[in-house]
Amino acid sequence: MAMLLFSILFVLAAATLLLRLGTSRRSLPNPAPLGEKSGLESGSDGSITPPKVSREDINEPVDIKIESLTDFDWTKAEPEKHRPFKPTYHITMALKNTTPSDLIQIDKNYLSRIINRQAIVRDHESTVMGYIPEGVPAVYEVYEYLLGTYLPTRFPMMFSLQTSSSPSGPVTTFHNHVTSLISPVSPPPSDPLTALRIISQTIEDDFFLLQLQPPDSTSFPNEHKAVAFICCHPAGFDPSTKLAQGLKAIHVPVPSYSKIGPSMERFFARTTVDKPVKRLNWSVQTHTKLFSPGMNHVHTEEADKVERDVEVDIEEARMRVELQTLTRLARTGALMFSFKTYLYGLDEIKGEGLGGELADAIDGLGKGNAPGMWVYKGGIRWGKRVCEYLRS
Numbered sequence: 001m002a003m004l005l006f007s008i009l010f011v012l013a014a015a016t017l018l019l020r021l022g023t024s025r026r027s028l029p030n031p032a033p034l035g036e037k038s039g040l041e042s043g044s045d046g047s048i049t050p051p052k053v054s055r056e057d058i059n060e061p062v063d064i065k066i067e068s069l070t071d072f073d074w075t076k077a078e079p080e081k082h083r084p085f086k087p088t089y090h091i092t093m094a095l096k097n098t099t100p101s102d103l104i105q106i107d108k109n110y111l112s113r114i115i116n117r118q119a120i121v122r123d124h125e126s127t128v129m130g131y132i133p134e135g136v137p138a139v140y141e142v143y144e145y146l147l148g149t150y151l152p153t154r155f156p157m158m159f160s161l162q163t164s165s166s167p168s169g170p171v172t173t174f175h176n177h178v179t180s181l182i183s184p185v186s187p188p189p190s191d192p193l194t195a196l197r198i199i200s201q202t203i204e205d206d207f208f209l210l211q212l213q214p215p216d217s218t219s220f221p222n223e224h225k226a227v228a229f230i231c232c233h234p235a236g237f238d239p240s241t242k243l244a245q246g247l248k249a250i251h252v253p254v255p256s257y258s259k260i261g262p263s264m265e266r267f268f269a270r271t272t273v274d275k276p277v278k279r280l281n282w283s284v285q286t287h288t289k290l291f292s293p294g295m296n297h298v299h300t301e302e303a304d305k306v307e308r309d310v311e312v313d314i315e316e317a318r319m320r321v322e323l324q325t326l327t328r329l330a331r332t333g334a335l336m337f338s339f340k341t342y343l344y345g346l347d348e349i350k351g352e353g354l355g356g357e358l359a360d361a362i363d364g365l366g367k368g369n370a371p372g373m374w375v376y377k378g379g380i381r382w383g384k385r386v387c388e389y390l391r392s
Contacts, residue, residue: 064273064330066100066149066150066153074107074158076108079109080323082321088368089361089366089367089370089373091259092260094280095267095326096278097276098277100274101154102325103150103325104146104151105323114178116232117200120290121201124291127234128232128239128291129196129231130196130240131209131227131243132243138209138334139192139195141332142207142209144186145330147183147185148161148172148174157177159175159176160177171184172184174202179202205340206234206239206340207230207338207339208228208239208242208336209335211227211334212224220245220249222265223248223265224246224335225244225246226242227334229242229243232290232291234291234293235296235320235322236292236293236296247264255372256372256373259370268335273329276328277326278323278324278325280324282319283296284317284362284378285320286316287318288316290341290343297378298380298381300372306380306381307381308380309380309383309385310381310385311385312389314389317382317386320342321344322342323342325339326338346390355392359386363383
């Protein structure tokens, strides 16, 4: 059985490696947009009716265009500046359209971030990556797409492919010209965990792979379930505890999640290969760490025990923003929920003349449709001191 699986994966890998530098177009199978015809209907009690979709119709071709950045110099690319805060916090999906080309953002912090991720994986591998058997095909699809097509096409100055002959047939390898890492693409690594490990030290984005469970599933029927992940930059949670969990279970600690949960399931089910979407999520932390699974958040049951209005080292404090992207994978139909984390010093925000606006937004965490966010995002600890600085 293992040999059969490896053979299938080998064939699939070879089929995906049609690459040419410049503009690349891929004729991809487009999974039927789950729920598009019948939808995931929400009843008066909030229950969800599953979509009536056949997986036999997932081979309609879709032309995916990846625009090549032939003159891109990552050493000169400034990190994007995202300022998503508003005076009153409302829990919404707040989705915007994006393109397949913009799946990965790279800037001058790339190498330092990758070195940091290598250390995180070395010290915390079981926390920051994993998969269940159900997720193996999706892991290989992401691996083959990123290393075999997307990265060499999008960033040809940074990544390339080389094919050589061997007694068993052609062998294609991926070359990272920044880190000098050489990785197998065709055939791919035989161990899914090795594939995840290579991805983690090739891009600085984290991701969860999600599969919609059928109505007769013994776990999380009609829900999207996490089947694999890489998360080197968790903020206030242990990502390994989310594996094999449904969306509702994953978001149990999030205040007022029930207000958007059914909508998320419906939208996730309708997402198609050629129409990815993005959103931004922001918070404030009192340190500079990207890997912070046990920090940042305060859960409701802990609120009475948490020290309030603590002193804050303003030079260490950061506004933390996640650029989140939702992408449908062509072959397996899995969803890739990926995100890149940005950290901005409070002095940077204040220097832009936005200190007062951020302070208002911090105060507004408890004033919208999800008032528990004030506690959950840690405002009861650092809010007073941070707002004083921002308004000074």
